[in-house]
Amino acid sequence: MENKYQVLLFDRLQENYAAFADQWSAMTPSELIEKAEKIYAAQMVKEHLMKSVDEQQAEWLLRFENPLEIMRDKWINENGMEMVHDEDFSHALWAVMDCQDTENLYPLAPGVEPTPGRDAPVTVREFIERHPGASFDMMTPGGFVYLTPERVMLLLAGQSVKGHPGEIEYAMEITADELLNQEVLNANFSGNEWHMLSNEIQEMTRKPLTLDQGVTM
Known part of the structure; x- marks a missing residue:
């Protein structure tokens, strides 16, 4: 299958979103209002991210337990509540893949080893x-x-x-x-x-x- 990692990433995103939805369903109305930006961002990532992800990027994102969380947080950082465009996700992908601390900030998937030399500076x-x-x-x-x-x-x-x-x-x-x-x-x-x-x-x-x-x- 030529796009196996993209297929797997699509499924992972759905799983991540379902887990978030379970958390949201247990929240009070005031808590949901407080989390509105994160909820909106998670929805945008789930619906639009796959348009911007190639096979290599999908393989990299699958190293993490919750790629939806990673891209949600980066999307908020770059866009806030503005309308999303595919190009915005492309830049967000570059940023998280360039970031030396992504593997320190977000848990890796079970069995995945940290990238060798990840702490080396980016010039x-x-x-x-x-x-x-x-x-x-x-x-x-x-x-x-x-x-x-x-x-x-x-x-x-x-x-x-x-x-x-x-x-x-x-x-x-x-x-x-x-x-x-x-x-x-x-x-x-x-x-x-x-x-x-x-x-x-x-x-x-x-x-x-x-x-x-x-x-x-």
Whole structure:
């Protein structure tokens, strides 16, 4: 079966949703109102996620006990109560698969082993190469950097960029090697661009933040 993981993921999502529905049925009206956003998000994920998931992504999501919960939480983080579009789920999928802490935040399915090397830092180069055609609004040690898709290509080709502390007139040059070799601590997709926080890689003392926390620029 060519799409076996997609079929299995569809079934898992239905199971996850049924378990949530049992919890909702035991809630009082006030509790249901309090949980309205999560209920709505779970419904949207169940109904629309499979339109955006390929076989490789489905296999990855099946590593977890409750992929519906993972995508529900990420969808809320990126969209809130707004209308969902397939592209929104594509970006949410990228974000949870890029996030180093997803396996720490959500339980794996029985018998599934943690991914080897999952704690290795994701560099700026790796992240932007995974998201071609996107823009990046970044907070870096050298200041704020904004990359259009065209500037991303120039950066990858070795051209330096400008970083500023909040005032353009104080902008300073950041070399391509310096920026591309930083690690991504935090990333969130909204408004057709990625908002990112990066820092120098510190192997022993680094305390990674989760991508789900988002970045406020």
